[in-house]
Amino acid sequence: MNAYAVKQSDGSKVDCVERLRVLLYQFFPGGGIGRYTHELAKALSTFPEIDLTVVCSGDYEWLAEAEYDVRPILPCLSHTISLVRRCKFLSAQLGAPRRLLSLVKEESADVVHLSNINYIAFPIWNLWIPSGVAVTATAHDVKRAKHIISRSYDDFCLKSFYRRSDALFVHSESQAMELVEWVGYDRDKVEVVPHGIYEYPSSDHDQHTCRRHLKIPCDVPLGLCFGQVRDDKNIDALMRALTNKEVQSHLVIAGSGGSKGHRPVEYYRKLATELGIEHRVHFLTGYVEESQVGRLFAASDWVSLTYKSSFTSQSGVLNVAMHYKRPVVVTPTPTVRQTVEAFRIGVSADGDSAEEIAPALIKMEQCVRQGAQFEFAKYAEAHSWENNASATIRRWQQLKSVTSSSSH
Known part of the structure; x- marks a missing residue:
């Protein structure tokens, strides 16, 4: 049983509570969002309430130093030739979500959380999402500054994903209101979480x-x-x-x-x-x-x-x-x-x-x-990563409660 022990307030009894099984999806091997995912995963892995796995590619930049469970099953995007990188990127728009959603079934995941959203292929991979799993994402950018296929098509797909999601995470109230105004998204389904501070080495000189x-x-x-x-x-x-x-x-x-x-x-x-x-x-x-x-x-x-x-x-x-x-x-x-x-x-x-x-x-x-x-x-x-992780887990637990109630 995937559970953890919780003491009652009087300390007299210990209950076993089932952990949330969470798959945290990181499409790109590095970059700013990759660093964010790595720091968030480190914080999440310290909480006994969840059983976390980061689903990434074999060229994930933080693979060697990860102190959390990783599953490097996504297609690698890195290549020295730009045209090949482009082709890898486009083919992975469908290939990566397919691998993720296959793992959702195998692992009986409660939550799948996307750090990157492969929205241009969403109309297809949406059909593969298993029932009973909560789908959430961090919308670092509510809108995309540049389109991949065309502005109208990209916006349609991105809005479609947002509307399908069970909850979205943003870093400010202004982003939350942008989701409400641009997508018509329910404000109650948006969680504003702090962006933690990145750790870097101190200077060795004044x-x-x-x-x-x-x-x-x-x-x-x-x-x-x-x-x-x-x-x-x-x-x-x-x-x-x-x-x-x-x-x-x-x-x-x-x-x-x-x-x-x-x-x-x-x-x-x-x-x-x-x-x-x-x-x-x-x-x-x-x-x-x-x-x-x-x-x-x-x-x-x-x-x-x-x-x-x-x-x-x-x-x-x-x-x-x-x-x-x-x-x-x-x-x-x-x-x-x-x-x-x-x-x-x-x-x-x-x-x-x-x-x-x-x-x-x-x-x-x-x-x-x-x-x-x-x-x-x-x-x-x-703006600590612990506060971010705690707020994220609370929202996931709420979604699990709703899913469990609706299944009975």
Whole structure:
């Protein structure tokens, strides 16, 4: 029997309670959502209430270090040739859900939770979902910025999946309301869960030493734009804001770029020269090794989250910044700004244009000079992976109760 012991409140009796059998589906081998799944799985595996297995591919980035049960049965997507990767991706839209749902039957799973949604093939694999299993997912992005087949077809399939799901998890109330307004989804079926803080190695040097390594002056405010260089990060507007006469900050742009459909890093190098700020914008291109992340954040005074206002996802960079206790500058993106203002962990701009970002940079520089205190500890307490896992399990248990009741 798959059960665990629970003591009664008076400590006099021990009951055996059946565990929830949960399959956590991770389609992609890595990336931001992969890291999120790994951290969530680590937290979930510490709770005796569930019996968890992460269903992934053999090239899952965290396979070797996983402290939870894994089943690497999904098709591998990695390949050195881009055309082959594309073909693997498309064929796996149906192949991966088929393998997952076959395992659901074998394992008599109570819940199947999707970290990635293969929505373009959902009209087909929806027919294979066994009865009696609750289907849930984390909607990191309620809508998709880019389509795979066509905008109308992709939206139709994604909405169809949302409506079929028994519960959805998001990271902010604004995302919950987006589901209600865009899909007509029942708000009572949406669970807002915190995005936990990512752990990274501490810096092995102080700020001045890290600055010297980067060849950046120690007597100027320094901002950091960290992670993949994408158009929705609004880096060009941020750079133009640096030209404001009252803004003194230098900026480090650290991360890989050149993704299909996005401006290359070279575009921003040329822009820095055109704006006459090439001596204040420092580029560290390519993948940043985890051991170097601490030095970058130690060198910096603040972190840029000046996304375009159309950005509706949660920011993984925000949670790296919180780990290193660095305040952030944000634009009015619904999810990120709502979080920042609720916990006073940064400065908000009035808009996403250069003219609107500049005053926020000036205010942040004042905070740095004055040694302003931010509520990092309060944020960390509320946004723990344990809180995320606990809220997730409670929702799954509710679904199990409903399923059990309806079967009798």
